[in-house]
Amino acid sequence: MSIKDHIKKVKEISSGIKRPVKLMEVCGTHTVSAFRSGLRSILPENLLLLSGPGCPVxxxxxxxxxxxxxxxxxxxxxxxxxxxxxxxxxxxxxxxxxxxxxxxxxxxxxxxxxxxxxxxxxxxxxxxxxxxxxxxxxxxxxxxxxxxxxxxxxxxxxxxxxxxPPAMAALLQGEIKVDGFICPGHVSVIIGARPYDFISRDYHIPCVVTGFEPSDMVVGIEMLLQQIADERAEVEIQYSRSVKRExxxxxxxxxxxxxxxxxxxxxxxxxxxxxxxxxxxxxxxxxxxxLYPALELPAPAENPGCICGEILKGIKLPYDCKLFNTVCSPSSPVGACMVSGEGTCAAYFKYAKRS
Ligand code: SF4
CATH class of the missing domain: 3.40.50.11740 (HypD, alpha/beta domain 2)
Incomplete structure (x- = not known):
């Protein structure tokens, strides 16, 4: 199947689901790939991609x-x-x-x-x-x-x-409601697909380990939608050229x-x-x-206006932050999500900034 056919299939399955569908891309590289390729702009209206806690910085x-x-x-x-x-x-x-x-x-x-x-x-x-x-x-x-x-x-x-995986477990025990996980490709090269089994088994949420090319993401999303449409919850591997189950x-x-x-x-x-x-x-x-047991450190404090935490949990978007594109930008970052190239705020600023 060509990529055009896969996009058509995504639209077809999505329209059959007839409700909003939220998929979380756990990894910041997926967030950037979806923005950079324009994938977000061609997804069906009832399909929302949420960014998760997958930016290490x-x-x-x-x-x-x-x-x-x-x-x-x-x-x-x-x-x-x-x-x-x-x-x-x-x-x-x-x-x-x-x-x-x-x-x-x-x-x-x-x-x-x-x-x-x-x-x-x-x-x-x-x-x-x-x-x-x-x-x-x-x-x-x-x-x-x-x-x-x-x-x-x-x-x-x-x-x-x-x-x-423990971070995904913590998210699922919190406020977030997602219908599927686009699981991180390179993390899974190391850990395999088994560590996500608890998500499908205990939470009945489908997972697809997905590569980072836009075409990988389209197919990964299609696989997730198909599971949702079939009311299945399994851990599947789209990125099989690099990821083994073990x-x-x-x-x-x-x-x-x-x-x-x-x-x-x-x-x-x-x-x-x-x-x-x-x-x-x-x-x-x-x-x-x-090595240095007695270093004097300041009491750790975040900028009170920064909502990186809620963004990393997938419950808010960068647009919800009053500092986004006002005082916080990649050239003058207030929070970590605006610094890294894989940070959600930096990705929204670069690819989806509203004037
Ligand atoms: S990084 Fe900047 S835009 Fe993002 S939540 Fe923090 S303050 Fe707001």
Whole structure:
């Protein structure tokens, strides 16, 4: 079938459902893909796409950023980070501001760069900011294991790693009402499709693991609509060229070896049980959270006008925020959802800003 045929089918099934249908794209990459390709504008009127908590930068809370900034100000220390984190506002500052004041903060494309720098500069402490979902965790776990095995004593990770399925469970126990989940493609390359089984079994909500090309999304949406029309709730894989039901066992093994599950806070959502990953005791010598136990940090606070939390939970849209496109914009972000390229507010600002 051509993509035109799939679009026709989406419209056909949707019109047969005869009620509003809400599908949540859990991952920020889906949000951006749907906007950038114009997919949203051709969807049937009764079909609404909601963005979920799948932007790692957006869900990282202020106290983590405050700690990263405080660490970066310590002597003989370099903080290495993925680029998206640089401009995220913490309680009083940002990594970008700290860097302008002289802190050694390096943007890297891979944690391996940070590890290599640590190995070539044994006199400096190198702290990598471990932020992200299951997609990025295996590579970061590998660097910790490698530093442990090669006695690279000056390499540390400040872990704020998060696990996606517990966040979906937390959303379902809250106010949100969704008819289906467009499940994240790259997270599922690692974890597979099984971790979503509880959603179809316990909540009778269909899930489709979907790729990121616009054509993938059209087919994923069609598969979800077909399940809704048939009153089925199953976990299906549209992105079968990359995702197996059991995921990637090697990547899962290294995550389990280096990290253990812990309760963790998601920005605007609160603490979700067993949704984070802490570094295991065996590798504690590389845990940046234990490196500076007495740092003075500001009491974490969000801008009271920012509603990132409700947007991440899918219960409000960026248009509902009074600061959207008034005082908050990508060049002057107030909240994390406006910073990352995958943030919902940034995507609405770029592709669907209302004048
Ligand atoms: S527009 Fe800005 S202030 Fe409003 S929710 Fe989004 S990030 Fe927060």
């Amino acid at each position: 957006c869900v990282t809370p202020n106290d983590y950023l405050d700690m990263a900034i405080a660490i970066a100000k310590q002597p003989d220390t370099r903080v290495a980070t993925f680029g998206d984190m640089i401009r995220v506002p913490g309680t009083e500052s940002s990594l970008e501001y700290a860097r302008a004041q002289g802190a050694d903060i390096q943007v890297v494309y891979s944690p391996l760069e940070a590890l290599k720098y640590a190995q070539s500069n044994p006199g400096r402490k190198v702290v990598f900011l471990g932020v992200g979902f299951e997609t990025t965790t295996p590579a970061i776990a590998w660097t910790i294991k490698n530093a442990f095995e090669k006695s690279t004593a000056n390499y540390y990770v400040l872990s704020a790693h998060k696990i996606v 995921g990637n066992p090697e990547a899962q093994a290294i995550i389990r070896e280096v990290f253990e599950e812990c309760d963790t806070e998601w920005r605007g959502i609160g603490v979700i049980p067993q949704s984070g990953l802490a570094i295991r005791e065996k590798f504690a010598a590389h845990d940046a959270a234990l």
